Amino acid sequence: xxxxxxxxxxxxxxxxxxxxxxxxxxxxxxxxxxxxxxxxxxxxxxxxxxxxxxxxxxxxxxxxxxxxxxxxxxxxxxxxxxxxxxxxxxxxxxxxxxxxxxxxxxxxxxxxxxxxxxxxxxxxxxxxxxxxxxxxxxxxxxxxxxxxxxxxxxxxxxxxxxxxxxxxxxxxxxxxxxxxxxxxxxxxxxxxxxxxxxxxxxxxxxxxxxxxxxxxxxxxxxxxxxxxxxxxxxxxxxxxxxxxxxxxxxxxxxxxxxxxxxxxxxxxxxxxxxxxxxxxxxxxxxxxxxxxxxxxxxxxxxxxxxxxxxxxxxxxxxxxxxxxxxxxxxxxxxxxxxxxxxxxxxxxxxxxxxxxxxxxxxxxxxxxxxxxxxxxxxxxxxxxxxxxxxxxxxxxxxxxxx
Numbered sequence: 001x002x003x004x005x006x007x008x009x010x011x012x013x014x015x016x017x018x019x020x021x022x023x024x025x026x027x028x029x030x031x032x033x034x035x036x037x038x039x040x041x042x043x044x045x046x047x048x049x050x051x052x053x054x055x056x057x058x059x060x061x062x063x064x065x066x067x068x069x070x071x072x073x074x075x076x077x078x079x080x081x082x083x084x085x086x087x088x089x090x091x092x093x094x095x096x097x098x099x100x101x102x103x104x105x106x107x108x109x110x111x112x113x114x115x116x117x118x119x120x121x122x123x124x125x126x127x128x129x130x131x132x133x134x135x136x137x138x139x140x141x142x143x144x145x146x147x148x149x150x151x152x153x154x155x156x157x158x159x160x161x162x163x164x165x166x167x168x169x170x171x172x173x174x175x176x177x178x179x180x181x182x183x184x185x186x187x188x189x190x191x192x193x194x195x196x197x198x199x200x201x202x203x204x205x206x207x208x209x210x211x212x213x214x215x216x217x218x219x220x221x222x223x224x225x226x227x228x229x230x231x232x233x234x235x236x237x238x239x240x241x242x243x244x245x246x247x248x249x250x251x252x253x254x255x256x257x258x259x260x261x262x263x264x265x266x267x268x269x270x271x272x273x274x275x276x277x278x279x280x281x282x283x284x285x286x287x288x289x290x291x292x293x294x295x296x297x298x299x300x301x302x303x304x305x306x307x308x309x310x311x312x313x314x315x316x317x318x319x320x321x322x323x324x325x326x327x328x329x330x331x332x333x334x335x336x337x338x339x340x341x342x343x344x345x346x347x348x349x350x351x352x353x354x355x356x357x358x359x360x361x362x363x364x365x366x367x368x369x370x371x372x373x374x375x376x377x378x379x380x381x382x383x384x385x386x387x388x389x390x391x392x393x394x395x396x397x398x399x400x401x402x
Contacts, residue, residue, distance in 0.1 A: 001028050004107075005041045011103060017054035018042075019061045019117055024103070026111050034117060056099050057114055060092060063147050064121055071153045072126065072143055079155060080215075082249045085135035086126065088119040089144045089156075118147070138278065140250060160214060160244040162254065163277035163285075165237030166202055167270045168227070175226040176203045198229075205269050207242060209261050214247035222282040225294075225362060227396050235295070235397040237272060241282040293342060295398040296366050298356045300381060303388040305351045313384040314356065317341040317369075323376035325368045339364035353392070356381075362400075367391045 008024050009016065016024075021041065022034030031037035042049055053059065092115060100114045122145060123134045142156040168175075178197040179185035187193040203221035211219055224239040254274040262270045318341055324334045343359040358366065365377065370391045372380035382389045 001025075002041070002044055004028065005045065008103075008107065009045075009047075011106065012055050014047075015053045015055040016049060017052055017057060017059055017061060018049050019121075020054055020056045020100070020114070021049060023111055023114070023117055024107070024109055027109075056103060057096050058093075060096060060114075060118070060147055061121065063151060064118070064125070068122070068145065068151060068153075069125060069129065071151065072145070075153050075155055079157075080248055081141060081155065081157065082251060083132065083140035084250075085133050085139045085141075086123070087134060087136060087139040087142045088123040088126070089142055090115050090118045090122070091144070091146045091148060092118070093148050118145075157246040157248065159279070160216070160247040160250055161277045161279055161281060162210065162242045162244070162274055163239070163281055164242070164258075164271050164274040165239050166206070166233065166272075167235075167237045168202055168231075168233040168268075169270070170268055171230045171232060172198070173269070174198055174201045174229045175223055176221050177201050178229075202233075202269055203242075205265050206261055206271050207244075209257060209264075210242060210244055210252075213252045213257055214244050214249045216244040216248070217246035219244055222285065224285040224399055228367075228394070230394075232395040233399075234395050236399075237270075238396065238399045239285045239401065241277060241285060243282060291400070292362045293359055293398075293400045294362055294364075294396060295357065295359045297395040297397055298358060298366055298370060298391050299349075299393040300354055300356055300370055300389050301392045302352045302385065306354070306385050306387060306389075308348070310385050311346050311348075311354065314346060314381060315344050317344055317379065317381075317384070320364060320369060321378050322365055322368060323373075325365050325373050325376065327367075337363060341369075357397075366394055 005021070005025060008021065018035045018038035022029070022031065022036065022038035025037050025041060026034060029037040029040060031040060038049060096114065103109075104111060122143075126132065126143070127134060140158055142158065144154040144156060146152040146154070174197075178201065180188060180191035180195055180197050182188050182190040183195065185195040187195045191197065203219070207219035207221065210216070220243040222241040222243065227233050227238070254276070258271060258274045262272075320339050320341060322337045322339060324332045324337075339361045341358060341360050341364070345357045347355040347357075349355060356370075358369075360366070360369075365373075367390075368377040368380070370381040370389055372378070372382040
């Protein structure tokens, strides 16, 4: 241990700070931290590295002083941030990293990089001076410190994620903001300079209130699939995750907000079971598994009178081969999908119309299941009845949980 410490000191011609010396000895010397390890070795060797010039880091640890922490706290105060957890990141001159790596390689050392020590020292001091905690897994903010020529501090505000379910009670409201088809969102006479094809969406009717409560920068809506603009979303609702970017306020009363939002949007949309969730939920709700399903009420209108005796054939619908529907080919890859109908029930309305309640795997196009989509969906309701049929109205009444 002593001999190896001498070897490090020789390589540096004695010019190494306590942080770097202790870090290089971290695998063989016990201590509370790297400085403590260096002090133990220095005592054994009767040397003092406290004010030593460091050929590795250029005494970069001296920049971690009151001035740095004043900059950090001033930045947090300026942004008026509410947070409980944080992480520290840092930027250093590439030459420091190069010298640090070269010495480790030369002495065959497998020790942590210098940035990790810098981040830990800064983070520990922030923890000691506040009631906030470092969190490597789920931090509210990241404090990025640039320790190169000009000392600079930048705060990264991590998103807030809110999970829930929504219902849509009126048609012709899209799930998410729909850019104007003419100006592509820039704003023009056709969209009254709003940049939107439709004045409102399921996303906007909730996000504007959450953004106001959190003082967030923007919002992104992640749905467990989506219904067409002319389709209702009934029953227990469709799962979604709302991502709030750069929220300055994180502690909000979701129950009160839920009640307020639903009162404002009464008869149009509703949102329920709002709760905070982790980032990975936005991906989880989009994943289809073998046991996920959806249930629809489809109101079918036939070109002419249907044969009532053939209605029973619709209950035999099972494996469906669907080529990408013509109506979505402009935004979907043209490929064949195999999906399954899990259950069908029929309710007659008159001699040309009936209602189908259909339980299917996620991803099955119901309108095309009924029409046949010019032969791109097989089998179809039109095929089994022997007459042209189309979906007049469609309601989603259940989306299974993921």
